[in-house]
């Protein structure tokens with residue numbers, strides 16, 4: 147009876163700069179025992195399901211094919227919200243049976259267990275190829291497993307904060323999944339602190355309770371795991387978040403804002419991804435009109451379109467989707483990150499508040515904090531790894547990111563990692579790479595994108611739109 151070779155725990159939405167001795171002592175103790183990747187980056191759009199798809203496959207959205215938390219399906223002629231797994235199943239059927247365009251690490255390994263306390267859609271995407279066993283309050287795979295799971299641990303109702311479901315996921319791992327199912331790779335997706343951040347932002351007492359809560363739950367989990375398992379030192383523990391968060395500067399009702407533009411639903415469509423919006427239209431003239439309209443709005447940020455001439459996208463004045471890893475066969479025709487800024491919102495500079503704000507779509511699930519756009523605050527997430535493959539006390543300043551999780555798990559399992567955008571985190575030293583700034587300008591605006599390029603890989607720092 148062997149312990150997992152890899153336990154990967156996702157702390158949804160945990161911003162790297164919220165780690166501290168005071169708030170997250172258990173995560174920092176893990177960093178002491180292992181390697182702390184200090185320059186870790188999310189993928190754009192910084193929305194959970196897009197990020198989970200990159201975490202599971204090791205590639206950018208242009209290759210895995212999930213462009214946003216919602217998307218417009220030309221095959222179905224409707225907008226799909228990916229938060230519900232039933233919607234993903236319908237879309238998968240419409241796409242000829244392929245949900246993501248690349249294999250997940252579970253498919254490459256042909257096994258594993260995923261326990262998720264987050265949305266049924268994100269749970270399903272972790273297991274897009276159905277190669278692992280999935281345990282989620284709603285989306286079980288295979289479905290027959292539900293009775294046994296409910297017998298072991300009653301599933302608590304979801305709530306705000308969502309700590310009871312995080313407790314459920316971690317207890318289930320220790321009491322049933324690890325001893326009975328004996329997975330070689332176990333993924334646990336915890337829905338906090340993200341859930342609380344959507345409502346409260348990343349400041350204040352509620353956020354502190356959620357952040358300290360998940361840290362404490364992780365600490366108790368690891369202690370119990372060590373007490374139960376004599377072979378615990380062989381397990382590699384990967385601790386990470388999928389994206390960060392910013393304070394919500396305003397909730398934009400895109401439908402209302404754009405109601406006067408002609409052709410909605412007929413010649414163009416929009417799909418919401420929290421801090422990003424995806425536009426679809428057949429005609430280039432319509433796309434140019436949409437882009438021109440958006441540029442008149444304070445809440446609109448960087449715009450991307452199909453790859454054009456170098457940094458500039460096919461639509462004049464936009465950037466190429468490929469620069470942000472967002473092109474590919476399922477890309478929208480026009481992608482917008484909502485506008486963001488540095489510093490504090492008025493009234494937000496209370497004790498413990500974090501810099502960084504951004505606009506969001508009203509389709510977001512709360513008004514306190516948001517993510518989805520391409521600010522450094524949403525793109526900076528965290529990664530800590532400890533176990534036999536990671537030297538104690540290592541501090542890695544070379545760039546790393548969401549795309550590196552799948553290759554790391556594969557290499558820890560002795561498998562090939564070829565064809566992935568990321569690279570295993572066990573390889574050290576990693577290249578520091580070089581920062582490269584891309585710019586598209588006109589008399590009215592300047593759009594910039596900064597990324598670090600290292601050994602053929604890239605990691606996004608930010609993309610920004612500034613008006614003259």
Ligand SMILES: [Zn+2]
Nearest residue numbers: 158159194388
């Ligand atoms: Zn998330």
